Structure formats: C-alpha cells, structure tokens
Amino acid sequence: MAGAAKAFPVRARIAVGALVALVALLAALPWLLSDYALSFMLSVMSYLVLTVAWALFSGTTRLVSLATSAFFGVGMYTVAMLIKVMPLYATFAAALGVGALLAFVVGLLTLRIAGMFFVIFGFGLSEMIRQLMVWWEINKTHTMGRYVFVSFDATLIYEHLLGLAVLVFFVGWRLRRSRLGLALLVIGEDETVARQVGINVPFAIFVVSAMFITMTGALMAPRFGFINPNFAFNPLVSFQVVIMAFLGGLQRLWGPVLGVVPLIILSEGLQTEFPFWFSILLGLVFMVIVYFLPRGVTGLLEDGWAALGRPLEWPRGVTGPLVDAWAWLSRPMVLPRGIAGAIEDIWVKIAPRANEKR
Numbered sequence: 001m002a003g004a005a006k007a008f009p010v011r012a013r014i015a016v017g018a019l020v021a022l023v024a025l026l027a028a029l030p031w032l033l034s035d036y037a038l039s040f041m042l043s044v045m046s047y048l049v050l051t052v053a054w055a056l057f058s059g060t061t062r063l064v065s066l067a068t069s070a071f072f073g074v075g076m077y078t079v080a081m082l083i084k085v086m087p088l089y090a091t092f093a094a095a096l097g098v099g100a101l102l103a104f105v106v107g108l109l110t111l112r113i114a115g116m117f118f119v120i121f122g123f124g125l126s127e128m129i130r131q132l133m134v135w136w137e138i139n140k141t142h143t144m145g146r147y148v149f150v151s152f153d154a155t156l157i158y159e160h161l162l163g164l165a166v167l168v169f170f171v172g173w174r175l176r177r178s179r180l181g182l183a184l185l186v187i188g189e190d191e192t193v194a195r196q197v198g199i200n201v202p203f204a205i206f207v208v209s210a211m212f213i214t215m216t217g218a219l220m221a222p223r224f225g226f227i228n229p230n231f232a233f234n235p236l237v238s239f240q241v242v243i244m245a246f247l248g249g250l251q252r253l254w255g256p257v258l259g260v261v262p263l264i265i266l267s268e269g270l271q272t273e274f275p276f277w278f279s280i281l282l283g284l285v286f287m288v289i290v291y292f293l294p295r296g297v298t299g300l301l302e303d304g305w306a307a308l309g310r311p312l313e314w315p316r317g318v319t320g321p322l323v324d325a326w327a328w329l330s331r332p333m334v335l336p337r338g339i340a341g342a343i344e345d346i347w348v349k350i351a352p353r354a355n356e357k358r
Helices: 002-007 010-031 036-063 070-080 089-109 116-141 154-176 181-187 191-194 202-222 236-249 255-273 278-293 296-309 319-330 338-357
Strands: none
Touching: 010 036, 010 154, 036 070, 036 154, 036 181, 036 236, 036 255, 070 089, 070 202, 070 236, 089 116, 089 202, 089 236, 116 236, 154 202, 236 278, 236 296, 255 278, 255 296, 278 296, 296 338
16 A cells, blocks of 8 residues: 555545546536637637647657648538438548558658648648639539538537547547657657667657547537538638647647637637738737747746746845836936937937948
C-alpha cells in the first residue's frame, strides 16, 4: 500500500479527481444549456480537438501544417458519400481508415522536407483535394453536394466530441512524458541538429494527429445536413486552428484551450458584424498574436506567475518610488523659447530623416 501511495501521490489523485469532475460537468452541459449555447459548445469542442490534435505534431516539432482542412474534409465527405449505403458508425470507421491512409501517403512524401516547403505542401494538398472533389461531383455525379440526414442530434455529436477530446488529451499527456515526446521537442528546437544525431520526424505521430482531425470531421458531418466540397475542405479551418494554437500557446498541453474559446467568440462577432471583412480582420488578429504574443496566453501566465514568485526589490522601501515620482512631477517645465520653439526643435530633428528616406 505504501508503494502504491508513492507511485500515485495525493497531489496526483486530487488532479485526477478534479479532471473527472470536470469531464462529468461537461458531459451534463447538453441538458443544462439552450440550443444556441449547445451549438456554441459544439464549435468549441470540435476546434478544441482539432487544435490539440494539430499541436500533437506541429506544436512540438514546429513544422506548421496547413493540411488540417484536408483531413477534416476527408472525414466529413467520406461520411456524406457513404451514409446512404452504410450504417453511421461504419461510415465513421471508413472515414478513419481513409484519413489514416491519406496521412500515411502524405507522411511518406512530406516528412523529408521542412520549413516553408512543408507549409506550402500542406496547403496545396487541401486545395488539390477540394478541386478534385468539385470536379468529381460536377462531372461524375452531376451534383454539387451531399445530404446527411441521420438520427444523430447535437447532443450525441457533443458527447462523442467530448470523448474524442478526452482521448486526444490523454494521448498528448502520455506523449509528452515519453522518449518520443522528447525527440519531438529536440526536432522543434533544431531540426538540422536532430537529423545529425539520428532523430528523424516521427511518422506515427503525424498519422495519429491526422486520424483525430479526420474523426472530428466525420463526427461533425451530421450537424450540417448538406455538405459540398467547398464547405468540407474550407481552407479557413486550417488557418483558424493555427491561430488558436498560437494564441493559447504551445508550451503546455492545455494551452490551446485558452486560444479556442476567445477566438471562436471573436470569429462569431466578426462574421456577424463584418462578414465581408472577416478574412482580412482574422489575418490582422493573427499578425497581432504573432508579434505581441509570441508565446501565447500561457506564456503571459507563466511570466506573471514567475513575477509573483520573485521578491520585490525596493532598497528605499515603498516611499522611495513615490518620492522620485513627486520630484519628477514637481520640476518646472524648461521652455526658454516657448511652445513654438519646442515645436521647431522637434521639426528640425524629424525633417532630415524624412529627406533621407526620400
């Protein structure tokens, strides 16, 4: 018993109990929320799974993948194409198999390249599949979409997504405590050095990440009722997942949670108030996040916590800064040539710089 207590300390048991209680509360939400709130939670849960699954591979290796919409669309469209000939859960299994096969092929082709080439390939893959599906629907089926009418309501979709979220968090937790997770971190720090010491990009993690993304798309298919290639393979999904991951922060496994909720709220507000400017404004938000929050919200929280843990260094006590501030405010303004002279001095300093730029 003593050995078991050491292996599973009280702190860990409290954390597990809190997580179980949280999952139970989230599972009960469909019966406590309105239809609109449940729809919002569906968006939150789906993007939570997508972002954490994306971070399993890209968050540690720093290989930014824009193929999220490709795997998400494959899962969604596979269900839409097979729902009339197969049971619903069989279509989920088929979508998972197709997504795994696609990830296997893509991994063989892309994990040997890096940098911007990997990013471009992922985006190109999504667009290629979208255009192929558009061509197929127009020339072979003479239609431009599929209907998905099944008895799989929003509550069931939410509960399945919640289970998928728990699973992807568990996989991420185990991964970060394994030798494979350490190898991913080494690749993220310096891929060239990692290759020189014999550490290559783990192929299996890319496939696992893609399978979670594919399954999310498959589960979301019954929600919309009608699906076409432009909707299923929307490239905006890839960009939103990347923005959410960077906003929340990639240092912690729970970091994406802090990016998903605020960005979904912001996206809904922008789409409602500025529907024609949505993509431009979203791009501006991404630029602000990358420039001002390079470590995301989790970085701010960690810096704030570290600052709170440090002792305050005030050699002159609390009154010292107050005395200095009062002395600075009490100084008379020195303007021997008046306000006009001060303006002229500033202009003399600025004018040469403007002429040099010209």
